[in-house]
Amino acid sequence: MSAPPAPGFRLYLLRHAKAGWALPGQKDFDRTLDDTGFAEAGMVAEMAADRGLAPGLILSSPAVRCRQTAEVFRRAMGEGLDIRYIDALYTGADDTYRDIITSQGSLASLMVVGHNPVIEEIVREILGEQAAAIPYGYPPGALAVIDFHDRPQAGILPPGKLVAWLDPKCHVR
Numbered sequence: 001m002s003a004p005p006a007p008g009f010r011l012y013l014l015r016h017a018k019a020g021w022a023l024p025g026q027k028d029f030d031r032t033l034d035d036t037g038f039a040e041a042g043m044v045a046e047m048a049a050d051r052g053l054a055p056g057l058i059l060s061s062p063a064v065r066c067r068q069t070a071e072v073f074r075r076a077m078g079e080g081l082d083i084r085y086i087d088a089l090y091t092g093a094d095d096t097y098r099d100i101i102t103s104q105g106s107l108a109s110l111m112v113v114g115h116n117p118v119i120e121e122i123v124r125e126i127l128g129e130q131a132a133a134i135p136y137g138y139p140p141g142a143l144a145v146i147d148f149h150d151r152p153q154a155g156i157l158p159p160g161k162l163v164a165w166l167d168p169k170c171h172v173r
Helices: 035-050 064-077 094-102 118-133
Strands: 009-015 058-060 083-085 109-114 143-148 161-166
Touching: 009 118, 035 064, 035 143, 035 161, 058 064, 064 083, 064 109, 094 109, 094 118, 109 118, 118 143, 118 161
Parallel strands: 009 109, 058 083, 058 109
Antiparallel strands: 009 143, 143 161
């Protein structure tokens, strides 16, 4: 039996891990991961690395909780993994995320670390009925790995296939 063909493009969509509430006078942008968030991000990152699920590039919101989540993944997958921080991923809507994803040239795989509700909206758009496999929304720290037969182009994300769902609340190591 031959191996399945490599996907035209693989997209990793990661919602930042669990963060604490803003302290008095603290901006939402500066919220940090709490202890549970760090632990769950580490667990999901290790599970992804153990399964060979490693992107070619990470694009992250610059919000502190997203930066911390992205760094946990870089440590698990190798310090050589490049992380780029994109301001528009902090406040952008689904069309902004779509444009950022589709403008990444010839990369074979890409991880986007961002915020809800946009991450969930993008996943539901790409997966359509397959999104029923994610019945309880998109929890903090969860990772969807989606393969596309064809590369997304010009702000359009074609239907994709969910090949992995790593949810820290459903996986106990």
